[in-house]
Amino acid sequence: MEDTKDLSRRSFFKFALAGAAVVPFILKASKSFAADACPKTAPAGKALVSSTEGMGKTLQYVTDSSTSKHPKHKAGNACGNCKFFNAGKAEGGYAPCTMMGMKYVTNCGWCSSYSAKA
Numbered sequence: 001m002e003d004t005k006d007l008s009r010r011s012f013f014k015f016a017l018a019g020a021a022v023v024p025f026i027l028k029a030s031k032s033f034a035a036d037a038c039p040k041t042a043p044a045g046k047a048l049v050s051s052t053e054g055m056g057k058t059l060q061y062v063t064d065s066s067t068s069k070h071p072k073h074k075a076g077n078a079c080g081n082c083k084f085f086n087a088g089k090a091e092g093g094y095a096p097c098t099m100m101g102m103k104y105v106t107n108c109g110w111c112s113s114y115s116a117k118a
Helices: 004-036 054-058
Strands: 094-096 104-106
Touching: none
Parallel strands: none
Antiparallel strands: 094 104
16 A cells, blocks of 8 residues: 555655756746847947948848848848857847958848858
8 A cells, every 4th residue: 555645745856856957948948039039229339230231231131030031031040040140249139240241230130141050
């Protein structure tokens, strides 16, 4: 005959351990969703890429990748996950882009030189 107290205590600890193991993944996912949000304001004093002139125009840069009509664009492609986006120097959702002469682009932008991070 099994003691139900031991069984429920054992079950409690199993669920508690499983829950504790999942918490870091939930926190990381919530941070990445927040980081993927398009920034509302550009960082002050930084040179920004313009979609109407220079390399921005040449590479058909858009500040919101979901608005791109370029045939090379695929859903999910954005500056934030491009190998040319320098995330180490990011400020408020903007970071310098190697292809744009180190001018700042938004993490949810896109251009025709997009290349996924390896």
